[in-house]
Each structure stands twice: as structure tokens, then as C-alpha cells.
Amino acid sequence: MRQPEDELADLKAQSLYRELRTLDSAQGPEVEIDGRRYLNSSSNDYLGLANDPELKAAFIAGVEKYGTGSGASRLVCGTQRPHADLEEGLAALKGTEAALTFSSGYVTAVGTLTALCGKDDILILDKLCHASLIDGARLSGATIRVFPHLDLNKLESHLRWAREKFSSESRVIVVTESVFSMDGDRAPLADMVALKEQYGAWLLVDEAHAFGVIGPGGRGLINELGLSEQVELQMGTLSKAAGLSGGYLCASRAVIELLINRARGFIYSTAPPPSVAAAGVTALEIVAGERGNALREKLWGNLSLLGTELGAQDVLPESNQAESAILPIILGESDAALAAAASLKEQGFVIPAIRYPTVPRGQARLRVTLTAAHSEDQVRQLAGALGSVVVKNSSMS
């Protein structure tokens, strides 16, 4: 039998070994690891809400009123008022009839795809879709087709094929992210909507990295493009810009009722703590309100400053315009990315080396993220450090 030690040695030999690092502080632009302070440019806490006083107060008030545990799964007796309020708030924000929350974005993806699709259905995914979407698609038993990243021609040929080959009863669902988690680029959602309508398919858009960051009130890219009424399945998470934890799906009332009846990750798992949902209601108010606007302005200002500073050092093309809060610096081989991350850590910066299988082989990278909580000075320090480790004019995405 294969020994786990051998497998681990293999991973190490390929520079694909991963390990946990423990932070001794809250999330924020600076974190503490083993007694040393680091400038943190690795989290998805885009608005800096994960340690925000207003949100913390809402969380604590939720604990005081509703306790710590939810006691049971939502269908048994675990649905408490904050869960219902949060779902109402999400549906209102996204402009859909209804919403359902799950314990994480991962569970949302798996629960939704397995509940809606089975062996007679077809799922068509962008090649760079997040692991949770891939896992949900596989577990559903549906026929899966993948198109190269953002390739609308190939998407159309899959749609045509699905409609010719399968019965009109079959569900055909196109699956994409609005902002891609490891590349930070945006999907051409308007074109994708036109295609799925032409072929009578549905569209699932995962807004994990767009929610809170893009669009009026941070509602996401779907909303910014005016497509709220045309995207059947609007997914996202409160674990990133909303500074909390938990996934959501916004859709028609019928779809949400079907998920309540069929999504196993919803049915067979204890409800998230009501205090998290209570804080979620406040997070939505912050994200969509005046504070959210100010935080987004700060975040986009930081992104633009980083672009300018990196352009000046020839780390990026001068014309580079941020499409999201995620900036990938592609270095190629895993060992190159690991060495760059180690050198940055030495200089006091936490920036993760992202490797296979999170990204394709040969596309290992530093994944730099900024938040509204970073100061301009910190952004300049970060740019300087990146310039010092990145080979000038190496292949940037």
C-alpha cells in the first residue's frame, strides 16, 4: 500500500507541498506570525471588514441575543430570525425573488449543482472555474463540458451540441465566475447571457470576488452590467469582502424551494450560528451603504496606486488597469513562485505562492491582493518589495 510519507516526499520534490502558517493576530493589513509583524497582501478581506468595529459589535450583539450555536439543521429547528433576515437582505440586494445561505461558498456550489443537476443534465464550465464548482459538477453526475478560459466560441459549440444531443427536458447550465479567483480578470457576462438565452440554457455566476468590490453598492458584476434579471443563479460568499463566513445563492423562489428540498449540504448540516447571520445583515448594510462606497473608493485607489508603482518598475505594463482586487504575477514553475514568496517573507511580506492544482502547471504565481485597509505607504512598500523579487518583464498575465 502507498505510504503517506512517500506521497508527501513526492509533493516536496515537485515544490507542491503546502503547509499551514498560524497567525497570532486578527486579519488585517499587518499580521503577526511567530512574533514578527508582516505586511499582509494575501487575504480576500477586500473591504477590511474582518476586524471592523461596527461589524464586530453586530456579531457580539448577535451572540448576546441568540447564543452561540444554532442547535440543528435549518429544516429541523435551526432557522432563526437572523437567517431569514439575511436571506431577505441578500435577495433585495441582488434583485432576485429569494436567496438561500449555506455554511460556506464551497457548500453552496456543491449543494446547488448537485440539487439542480443529475445524469440527464449538462454543465458547461469555464476551464478556470473554482474547485467548488468543479466538485459540485462532478458530484452531480451531469455530463460536463469545459471551455477554454473566456472562450465564447467554444462555449457556443458546447451549447449547440447540448441542445442537439439532449432532450428539451434536460437542464443545460453554463457555470462561470464573474471575477476569477486566481487571475482577477472578468468574464464577458453580457455575451454569455446572450448565448445561454439563444440556446435555452441557464447561467450560474459565482461572484465570490466581485461582491462588495464591483458595481453600485458592491452588488457585483452582474448588477453593474444590468443583468440581474437574466442570470438565473447568482452565487457568492460572505467570507471575502463581507468579512464574515458563509455562502449564498440568489435565485427565483422556485429554485430556492427546490434547494431547500434537495441540497444535501443544506439539509444535512447544522445551520451556521445565528450570530454570523445577524452580523451578515449588518455587513450587507455596510457594503451597500455610504461606508461601503468609501471603502471601495479607498480599495480602487490602492489598486490604481499599486498598478502605477509596478508599472514604473516594469513589473507590469504601464497601461495595466486593475479589473479586480486580485493581481497575479505569473512566474511559471512552482519552485520560482515558492522562492519569490520566501524572499518576500524574509523582507516582511506575506504573499502566497499559488501552484498546481489551484492553477494550471507552468503558471505558478504570486497572488497579490489589496484591501481598503492598506495605507498608501503600505502599498508603496509592497510595490518596492515585489519589484525586488520579480524578474523584470517576466511573463505577466
Ligand SMILES: *Cc1c(COP(=O)(O)O)cnc(C)c1O
Ligand atoms: C472562495 C471561493 C469560494 C468558496 O467560498 P467559501 O465561503 O470560502 O467556502 C467559491 N468560489 C470562489 C470563486 C471562491 O473564490
